[in-house]
Amino acid sequence: MAVESSVEFIYANTSHTLTLKISASIGYIVSAPVFLPIIKLSESVSDKVMKSFYCLSGTNAILSIISIFNGCIFTYKPNGEFKLGAMSPFPYCIFIIYLSTIVIASLKKYRVGIKDEGLFLITLSGCILAGVIMNAIFDFKLITPRMATLSCVFYYMFFVSQTYIRDALTGALNRHSFYRDTPKLIAKPMFIISMDLNGLKKINDTLGHSEGDKAIKAVADSAFSILPSNYKFYRMGGDEFAILCPKAKEINIINVISKLKCDLNSKNYSIAVGYAEFNPKQSFDSVFVTADENMYNNKVAMKISREIPNDKLKAI
Numbered sequence: 001m002a003v004e005s006s007v008e009f010i011y012a013n014t015s016h017t018l019t020l021k022i023s024a025s026i027g028y029i030v031s032a033p034v035f036l037p038i039i040k041l042s043e044s045v046s047d048k049v050m051k052s053f054y055c056l057s058g059t060n061a062i063l064s065i066i067s068i069f070n071g072c073i074f075t076y077k078p079n080g081e082f083k084l085g086a087m088s089p090f091p092y093c094i095f096i097i098y099l100s101t102i103v104i105a106s107l108k109k110y111r112v113g114i115k116d117e118g119l120f121l122i123t124l125s126g127c128i129l130a131g132v133i134m135n136a137i138f139d140f141k142l143i144t145p146r147m148a149t150l151s152c153v154f155y156y157m158f159f160v161s162q163t164y165i166r167d168a169l170t171g172a173l174n175r176h177s178f179y180r181d182t183p184k185l186i187a188k189p190m191f192i193i194s195m196d197l198n199g200l201k202k203i204n205d206t207l208g209h210s211e212g213d214k215a216i217k218a219v220a221d222s223a224f225s226i227l228p229s230n231y232k233f234y235r236m237g238g239d240e241f242a243i244l245c246p247k248a249k250e251i252n253i254i255n256v257i258s259k260l261k262c263d264l265n266s267k268n269y270s271i272a273v274g275y276a277e278f279n280p281k282q283s284f285d286s287v288f289v290t291a292d293e294n295m296y297n298n299k300v301a302m303k304i305s306r307e308i309p310n311d312k313l314k315a316i
Contacts, residue, residue: 017076021068024082028064028073028091032057035098035128042121044105053101056094063087099125169213170220172235178242181232182284189279190246191253192288194295195219195260197239198270198302215239215269222263226256242288250277272299 036053039045045053067073072087106121165177173181197219204212216239223233223241232244245253257273264271274294278287 015078015080017078017080018068020076020080020082021074024074024076025064025068028067029061032060032091032094032098035095035102038121038124039098039101039105042102042105042109042117044108045101053098056097060091060094063090099128167220167235170217170235172220172223172233172241174234175236178234178236178244181244185232185244185246186278186284187280188246189277190244191248191250191275191277192291193243193245193253193257193273193275194288194291195241195243195274196272196295196299198272198299200239218267218269219264219271222260222267226259226263228252228256231256242291270302272296272302274298 036050036057039053040050063073067075067085067087071083071085073085073091074088075083075085077083102121102125106118106125109118109121165173165180167174197215200212200215203215216235219239219241220233220235223243227233227243230246231248234242234244236242245256253275257275261271261273272295274291274297276287276291276294278284
């Protein structure tokens with residue numbers, strides 16, 4: 001893009017039309033694919049849809065090359081004046097499709113509780129859209145691909161930073177985040193929830209680890225859809241989860257636990273849950289141990305009452 005910008009600046013409004021056409025063709029070819037890494041990293045579409053996006057970019061590249069000779073998308077007059085062709089809307093349609101996909105991904109992530117990434121994506125989308133508007137109104141050539149490229153770079157940096165604080169399988173905050181966040185939260189009262197998936201070992205041993213991963217992810221999906229936005233949800237390791245609940249009352253905790261259990265029961269999974277109330281005068285570690293003990297007591301009680309409604313395991 002830097003080379004292309006330099007070429008356009010040097011040869012603008014000159015008779016070197018072939019050089020300008022080649023430069024413009026490269027710009028149109030590059031402008032679409034810069035969105036694809038953002039879409040790929042966001043994991044918002046299936047592999048089949050992603051392949052169709054690659055095909056769109058490929059088609060755009062072919063038309064951009066052909067346009068050098070027949071001006072179907074763009075052309076340059078003998079005096080170096082730029083002019084759009086009959087098929088010039090095609091690259092913009094691709095742009096709209098890609099940008100819409102990113103916006104939908106941001107809303108989806110925000111809705112399931114991954115708010116930071118959702119807000120970051122919508123911000124990048126706004127920056128790219130602003131580039132398009134400036135390009136259309138003020139004729140700031142090449143600003144759109146530049147904004148898209150910068151957005152891709154920033155999103156990749158954000159994505160890499162998230163790998164240090166989030167669990168790769170579930171998207172939940174990881175154990176490192178738990179110990180990073182607790183010193184900030186223990187200044188005020190809160191509830192601590194300890195949660196464990198029932199029967200994971202049996203699922204892994206009989207149905208395979210892919211089904212075990214599916215079960216763990218189901219717990220996270222339910223948590224993201226049910227927990228209030230101010231609750232912090234962590235995967236502590238394996239099938240163990242923790243939730244820190246600031247500004248909560250016991251009735252809120254009971255309702256949340258009930259909803260989580262019901263939602264997972266509807267998916268044919270089961271969880272054991274325990275909770276404990278913390279205040280700043282107490283030791284956080286001791287309260288967390290209490291919540292963990294209450295969870296194991298709940299697990300034992302469920303085993304005794306045979307309250308593990310997992311149809312998959314019953315079928316074995």
